[in-house]
Amino acid sequence: MDFKATDIASFLNGEIVGDGDAKVSNVSKIEDGKPGTLAFLANPKYENYIYETKASVVLVNKSFTPKEEISATLIKVDDAYQAFASLLDLYVQAKASMKQGIEQPCYIAESATRGDDGYVGAFAYIGNNAKIGKNVKIYPQVHVGDNxxxxxxxxxxxxxxxxxxxxxxxxxxxxxxxVIGADGFGFAPQADGTYKKVHQIGNAVLEDDVEIGANTTIDCGTMESTIIRKGVKLDNLIQIAHNVEVGDNTVMAAQTGISGSAKIGKNCMFGGQVGLGGHITVGDNVTLGAQSGVVSNLKSNQTLLGSPAIEIKTAMRAYVLLKDLPEIRRDVLQLKKTINTDKKN
Known part of the structure; x- marks a missing residue:
């Protein structure tokens, strides 16, 4: 699908510098630009690439003033990065809109209902009394359970x-x-050393505008709901245990693990491999650096790092000392040796 520079500029309320009839059908990084692609320049440290890029169209900030001649058509916008993101939204929506109808073979229960303009891919399964809204795309081999x-x-x-x-x-x-709604990890120890499964009969609830990464798992509640509030974004390979609640617009990077019944506030940011213990509460606007471990409640508006997690400035000072520990140990041993020698004398 080709787009003219003038059409893109109109969509973005941008200003064209160069050939308005230039056409693009794909996107590229500015340093790897190819003819027929669109790139963007938002970070000044990449400016040198704009003078040699082969991309046909480049989005730039309105404040950008070239120092040399540029062969590409420029579209000047208020924020090149945000404008590029908007174009990607448009591209993805256009691509998704091409998926329509029901492919065979697939299974859709007679009691299930679907809204208009949807898509169901081959080998998908939609269970009894499932209710699917409008313009929902269900790709091949998706399982949608009963109710x-x-x-x-x-x-x-x-x-x-x-x-x-x-x-x-x-x-x-x-x-x-x-996987959304698998059983939580509930097992009761028995007198003979075995474990009896505690059946999980709750569900998982994802509110509006949530995105769940590949191979991430969200367990159902034991009797109630595991809740992912609106606007939450979860990376790939994350584990959310039973009865957890994640607040609005919180984001988590890959391999984070949240133990059962933890409550996480709004607008938090967790780096990769963060771990939270069970039954703890994290306030709003908490940032946890990669590999942080949390074992107790956290108040709002903090940035922490380490395991166990501590205030980030303290953590960084501790890391500096940790790096110097071999030399400190050597100095202490030398000092101890000197003291012992003085005592003998």
């Missing part, structure tokens, strides 16, 4: 699994291999 509710404009990529009774809000994206 599941899915809002409008959602995308479920190949192999996503939604267990019975779960609720998915509007405009959610669930990537391949994600």
């Amino acid at each position: 599941v509710k899915i809002g409008d404009d959602c995308i479920l990529y190949p192999g996503a699994k939604i267990y019975d009774d779960c609720v998915i809000g509007n405009r959610c994206i669930i990537h391949s291999g994600a």
Whole structure:
């Protein structure tokens, strides 16, 4: 699908410098630009690439003033990075809109209902009494269990699994291999050393505008709901245990693990491999650096690092000392030796 520079500029309310009839059909990084692609320049340290890029069209900030001649057509906008993101939204929406109808073979229960303009891919399964909203894209090999509710404009990529009774809000994206509503890790120790399974009869609820990464798992509640609030973004390979609640617009990077019944506030940011213990509460606007471990409640508006996590400035000072520990040990041993020698004398 080709787009003219003038059409792109009109969509972005941008100003064209160069050939308005230049056409693009794909995007590229400015340093790897190819003819027929669109790139962007937002970071000044990449400016040197704009003078040699082969991209046909480049988005730049209105404040950008070239120092040399540029062969590409420029579109000047208020914020090149945000404008590029908007174009990617448009591209993805146009691509998704091409998916329509029901492919065969697939299974859709007679009692299930679907809104208009949807798509169901081959080998997908939609269970009894499932309710699917408008413009929902269900890709091949997706499993939607009994009594599941899915809002409008959602995308479920190949192999996503939604267990019975779960609720998915509007405009959610669930990537391949994600599992929503599997049993929480509940086992009661027995006198003979074995473990008896504690059945998990709750569900998982995802509110509006949630995105779940590939192979991320969100367990159902034991009796109630595991809740992912609106606007939450979870990376790939994350584990959310039973009865957890994640607050609005919180984001988590890959391999984070949240133990059962933890409550996380709004607008938090967790780096990769963060771990939270069970039954703890994290306030709003908390940032946890990569590999942080949290074992107790955290108040709002903090940035922490380490395991156990401590205030980031303290953590950085501790890391400096840790790096110097071999030399400190050597000095202490030398000092101890000197003191012992003085005592003998």
